[in-house]
Amino acid sequence: MRVLRRASGGGRTRSRRPVRISGAGPFLLGCLPVLAAVLALLLSACGGDGTRPRRTPPEPTTRPAPHTAPEPRVVPRSAWLDDFTRHAQPPPRYDDKVVAVFVHHTDTPNGYDCADTPRIVRDLYSGQTGGRQWDDLGYNFLVDRCGTVYEGRAGGVDRPVTGAHTQGFNHRTTGIAAIGTFTAGAEVPRAMTDAIAALAAWKLGLADVDPRGVARLVSSNDLSLYPAGHEAVLPALAGHQDGYATTCPGAALMARLPAVREAAAGLQGRRGPTGPAPSTGTPQPARRVLRTPAPTVSDIEADRRWGT
Numbered sequence: 001m002r003v004l005r006r007a008s009g010g011g012r013t014r015s016r017r018p019v020r021i022s023g024a025g026p027f028l029l030g031c032l033p034v035l036a037a038v039l040a041l042l043l044s045a046c047g048g049d050g051t052r053p054r055r056t057p058p059e060p061t062t063r064p065a066p067h068t069a070p071e072p073r074v075v076p077r078s079a080w081l082d083d084f085t086r087h088a089q090p091p092p093r094y095d096d097k098v099v100a101v102f103v104h105h106t107d108t109p110n111g112y113d114c115a116d117t118p119r120i121v122r123d124l125y126s127g128q129t130g131g132r133q134w135d136d137l138g139y140n141f142l143v144d145r146c147g148t149v150y151e152g153r154a155g156g157v158d159r160p161v162t163g164a165h166t167q168g169f170n171h172r173t174t175g176i177a178a179i180g181t182f183t184a185g186a187e188v189p190r191a192m193t194d195a196i197a198a199l200a201a202w203k204l205g206l207a208d209v210d211p212r213g214v215a216r217l218v219s220s221n222d223l224s225l226y227p228a229g230h231e232a233v234l235p236a237l238a239g240h241q242d243g244y245a246t247t248c249p250g251a252a253l254m255a256r257l258p259a260v261r262e263a264a265a266g267l268q269g270r271r272g273p274t275g276p277a278p279s280t281g282t283p284q285p286a287r288r289v290l291r292t293p294a295p296t297v298s299d300i301e302a303d304r305r306w307g308t
Contacts, residue, residue: 027078066208074141075150080118085126089135092155093162097207100173101200102166102217103257104139105249110180110187114146119180120151123257125290128164138164139177141199148201149189152177158206168224169234169243174203176259182250193256197263201238204242204264211237219243237261244254 106124125137139152140163152175152219155161165175176196182188197211204211215236219226224244226232236279240248 002045026051028136050169067196067207067210067270068205068208068266069267069269070151071158071202072195072198074146074199075118077151078156080121080150081125082122083113085122087129089129089154092136092153094155095160095162095172098160098172098174099207099236100169100217100234101203101211101237102169102173102175102240102243103196103238103249103253103260104165104175104177105182105253106142106177106179107181107248108179110145110182111146112179114144114148117142117144117146117150117179121152124177134164136164139174140165141174142179143176143192143195143199144179145189145192147189147195151194166224166240166243168219168221168226168228169232171220172215172217174200176200178249178253181246182253184251186252188252188256193253193260194263197260198267200260201264201267204236205268209236210270211261211268212270217243235261237264 048183106120108120108124112120121137121142124139124142126241128134129136133232136154137152140161141152141157144150149202151157153163155163160172161174163170165177166173176199178188178192180186180192200211204299207216213236214233214237215278217234219228219230219232222228226243234242235257237257237260239254240246241254
């Protein structure tokens with residue numbers, strides 16, 4: 001680019017040799033204000049000291065909280081199993097989680113004193129491990145008429161212990177036995193059903209299962225209502241008769257299960273629609289789609305051995 005300078009004397013202007021600015025293009029000088037503005041914007045974006053600005057961390061993604069319920073008080077095995085009755089047994093078996101609960105009744109007299117419950121549970125243990133030659137008490141939990149919950153099968157109340165309560169559907173389930181006989185016309189104590197609801201809400205809540213929903217379970221035994229290896233869609237809080245040909249847990253207790261489901265869902269903090277219709281005890285056709293792992297040969301053999 002050429003720059004003309006004015007002569008200092010004589011009032012005349014004369015041309016001199018142009019002055020060159022090294023590296024300057026034809027638009028450099030005219031664009032200096034624009035470049036300065038761009039530079040100012042860059043410095044502002046980076047911070048006054050030229051450092052890179054700190055990025056605001058993104059808002060954390062919030063996931064829906066799992067629907068859990070408090071763990072109810074459970075009377076341990078040591079309260080009812082004495083050294084005289086106890087016998088050696090194999091280690092407990094476990095599943096990955098509990099996705100369904102089966103409710104039973106023990107088919108024993110109803111007019112007992114709740115202080116006598118430990119003896120009743122001990123007698124049930126003796127009958128199942130003696131006459132039936134099972135490895136342990138089949139039920140995972142037992143509930144008396146006063147609403148007291150007892151630990152049944154060994155292995156840990158907070159763990160998914162494989163029970164021996166519903167032939168073909170002991171895997172990924174928990175068995176809760178109501179102590180008594182609850183056929184049609186029998187009185188079902190409110191304290192008992194409240195305790196069953198609290199226990200089911202807690203156990204199902206560990207896997208965030210809605211007690212009003214359904215569970216897909218694979219049968220492990222041909223003696224159930226579904227052939228071994230077939231999938232059944234059952235209530236997440238079911239009666240024994242939903243999976244096996246029996247009248248257990250009795251018509252009176254079966255009729256209370258819809259209310260128990262609702263109470264359990266409420267204890268988990270669930271609101272809104274009540275979900276699927278309550279179980280009627282009528283078996284559904286067997287399905288061939290396996291949505292949970294099929295039982296292994298060792299599982300089926302163990303089920304045959306222990307009557308589960």
